[in-house]
Structures are given as C-alpha cells and as structure tokens.
Amino acid sequence: MARIWLHIGMMKTGTSALQEWFAVNEKSLLQQGLLYIRVKPNLPACGPLVNALANGGPDAAAMVSAISERINESPADDVLISAEAFSLHSPKLAIRLVKALPEHDLRILVWLRRQDRYAEAVYKQMIKWNGQGVELGKALRSYSRHMDYNRLLDSWQRSFPKARLLPRIYEELDADTVPDSIASILSAMERPELVPVESAGHRRNVTPCADLISHYNSIPSSQSRALRRANRQLMNELGAAASGRGDLLSPQQARDIRDRYAESNRLVRDRWFPERENLFGDKAEGANATGSFDSLLDRFNELFAKEGGKR
Template sequence: MARYRLTLHCGLHKTGTTALQKVLHRNRGALAARGVFYPSPPEGVGHNRFFRAALAHELQHALEAFFVSGTERLLLSAEDLSHHLLDPERTRAIRDTFARLFDIEIIVYLRRQDRLKESVYAEIAKRRFTGPIAADTHYMLDFRERLARLEAAFGRDALKVRLYPEDAPCPTLLLADFCAAAGLDPAAMETDGIRHNAAFHRRKTLLLSEMPVGGGPSGREFIRFLATSAVPDDDGIRFLGAPDTHRAILETYRAGNDAVAARYRMPDPIPTFEMTEEHAAWRPPAPITEAERKAVLHAFVAAD
C-alpha cells in the first residue's frame, strides 16, 4: 500500500500561525497543483477543531476529502497541538490516527521565551486571566522538555524545529522560512493583504488583566471595542516586564535552548538577552486609573 506524507504544523502559539494559515488557506489551489492538500475547515482557516474530541468527525471528513483529492501530501496547521502534544497519551492517539498510512513530519516554531511570555499573557488577558504577568505560569517555556515529549512519540528525525522571526514583515519572512522547512515554493503563494493579528499596547493589556472579561459573546465584543479605543493611553513602551526580568527568563532556559538548537539542527538558535535601546527606555506602566476604567466602560455601553 502506498504511503502518504503528513506535515503537521503545531505552533507554538504566538508565532504568526494565524497569518500563515491565512496564506495556506488562500493558496489551497496552488498547493493542490503541487500535490499538497490543505483542508478547508468548517470555520476559520486553521485546523484546531480537527483535534478536539467532540469534533473528531471533522478530521474524518478532511481525511476522506484528502484520499479522493489525488494529492500525496496532507498539510495540517493547528497551534493547539502544542498543548495536546504535551500529553503522552493524547500524543500517541494522534500519532496512531495517522501512522498506518502516513509518514509524519512535524514543524514546530519556537520563540524566545521572554517575548513568548509577554505575548501569551496579552492573549490570555483578553479571555480569562486576571493578575500580573508574573503570576501567569501556565505556558510551558521549557522547549527541551516540550520537544523531548514529541521526540518520544515521533522520533527526532520527524521534527523540524524553527525559530520564529521576531519583528519581521509578516507573512513574508515567516512564509519563506516555513516553505524552506516544508519543501514548498513561497513564490507560488499569494499573500496580498495578509498581516499579523494586531497586538494591544501594554496599558490595554494591563486594563484587561484587572477585569474578568471572559470568553463569551459580550467579552469578545468588548475586546473588539477596546481594539479601537483611545483609552487607556499608550505610553509607547512595548513590554510589561522589566529588562532584568527578560534577561532572567532567557538565562533560565539558556542551556536547554542551546541543547535544542544543536539536537534539532535549528538554522537559527534562540538568542540570549541583549540590552537594546527599547529595553533601556523601559519604565513601569502607569496604573490604570479609575477614570480610565470608567471612560472605557461607559463608551462601550454607549456604543452597544
């Protein structure tokens, strides 16, 4: 029986995954012409839903569509796999779903941990988390441990480990790097108008971290409103964490990062901390005032 090829792109979170998925979804025809099948999900442009137990039928439908597509390679992109694949039992189940018919390769994007922590915190503050950034410890930043769990299930040679290109035009550089890892041609991809999801400035994140917004419809509506709100003021400083905090985070994982870069032959290693002008200009954010909080809430209610 002929074997197919499966490429699983599994994040991490906050590494440009959504922009990349938009490119892949838009260019499904160009990919199919080159023997690569990128399924169109019922919602959105990525495949997180395929790996939720309650929606397993959606993955089955995608596989059925692949097998009649005439292509030889299935490409799935789901950043939530970076959570699922921390669980050995879940990892084995995912592997066994595909292993009989597919040769599996996994593309993982890492991001320097200080930036990753800031970005993940800004995201969860939009949904459910309240408290300071130092209190958020839910996201595993130990990349050596993460990849060891993947390697135990899939083998080292199945893993293609890349470094997310910080502060680069998106999706241009990220797409070029992904295509290099996946053996695709970026010149065949149309990318006009696709950009990173816009990030909130740090004082908006600070406001959210003090409000239990939640993930329901009203919470999502508030987030959309806040994206265009002029309040609270932007102080022009990028990070919530102080330079010493960023340095300490990277130093904590330095040995593991070096080991990961060597073991998985990363084209670009995870950098160590360097003091930049951006860091030198850092100061603590001004607290959110009661006047700012009231102004935002009153404007939101008035806009409803």
C-alpha cells in the first residue's frame, strides 16, 4: 500500500518550482521510491487532470484509469499528485480520483498563504498571463471564496474523512531570503533525504513588481502570448531587479482583507496550528524591485517587440 500525497495548492505558494523539479527528476526519484504523476508528457503537473474532471467526459475517465494503473503497478512507497487548481474547486471534484485508489493511504497537502499576499499574487498572475484584465477591486471580490481557509479545510476533511489532511503555512519571507518549496514539500512527505543541495535556488514563475503589472494591464489580451514570453524572459534575466511582493495593494486594502478573514484564520489556528500565536505573521515585509522602472520598461518593450508584440 502506497502513501498517496495529493497536493492541492494553493496557487502562488511555490508550486511551479517544485512541480518542474519533480518532473525533471522523476526517474531518479522513482529509483528512490517516489512516483511523481504526470498526465501529459510535456507538462510538469496534473493541471490537465483537474480540467478534465471539471469538464467531465472520457478524458477524465482515461486519466484517472491511467493514474490508478500506474500507481498499482509501481513499487514506489510514495506517490505525489500535484495540481494547485484543486484548491479552486469543490473537493467533490477529486472524488472520482480518490475512489480509484481505495487501497492506498491518502494524505492531502495544502499550503495556506496570508490572504492579502495570496490575492495580490493571483491578480498579478492573471495580468501577466492575459494582459488587460478585470479591475483590481472586482478581482479581489472574486477571490473571496478561495480565501476562507477554515471553510476550505473543513470541506476537504468532510469529503474525505479517511484521508489525512495536512495543511501547512506558506511563510512570507524577508526580501533577502530565498523560498524553498521543494524542501518544504519533501519534508512534509517525510522524505527529507531527497531534498537536493540546490533546492532553495530553484525558482520559477517569479512575480513582477507592481509597476510592471500596471504596464502589462495596458496591453490588449490579443497580445497576451507576446506578453507572457517577454515577461518570462525579463524575469529570468533580471530576477529581483524586476520582481515585487507586497507592493500592489494599498495598506488599507491589505488590512481590510486580513480583517475579513481574521475569524476564519483564528479557527484554523485553533484546530490545526495550536502552537502558533497567530496563523500568519502580521508584519511580513514586502520586496520592491531593485531596478529603475524606466530601465525595466525599456528592456520589456525590447523583448515584447522581439516576440511580435505590437502596441
């Protein structure tokens, strides 16, 4: 009987970095007793599985059957299925998958991020991916159903009472500390011996600063492909010089979000994290881009034009 680790998110908690690392190293991990599941050979995670389950139809059945068959045929002691989009849906979406694995030890992993930082990061993700998007206030309201963590955890626990639900906190680090989502998940899976030496330096999907996001929000969605490619190159090239955290919402907007979920967070802390004084730290530092905006904009526009972008 294998331990099935179902990693359901949340979004913007270092998932891209860990998923890419697991995908690149899946053969060596399997040799060490950890099976990493992918449903598409060209994609590092199980996002297509979530989409298929949400849409229904034969694709979902085929994917679930293939996953079940692979797990049952594998000698691995641990299996990781990672798709942060699970946290955006009702846990009922995962019932078909869970029912296909009845003989295994199911453990559900989810990282919770302080709500104001989560909302900011998801909004930035939407704009850097699509260009002109929904107005910030409207977007924040649309995220509200995903940020009641007490409700989230309770719904997953009730849907899968035989599973072990294992929430974790995504800690907001200072500007000089590199996040390490690979070490975090392997430690949570009780496999710390698999943590690579370079794990803290493996970052993907780095978040642009607020000024860049404002510029991206002026780019028509018809140019989104060029935007995505240019932004990816810019962030890979400049890193901290172009990135930002805690720099988009006003202090009042951030405070309002935290206040809205204070009671939910208290309930989560009492039930799942009694050792913590507060579920999240109140004084998480932001991180501003270290490069001048004019130079960032010039470089982005150069990359954008090379990708065929037009203004």
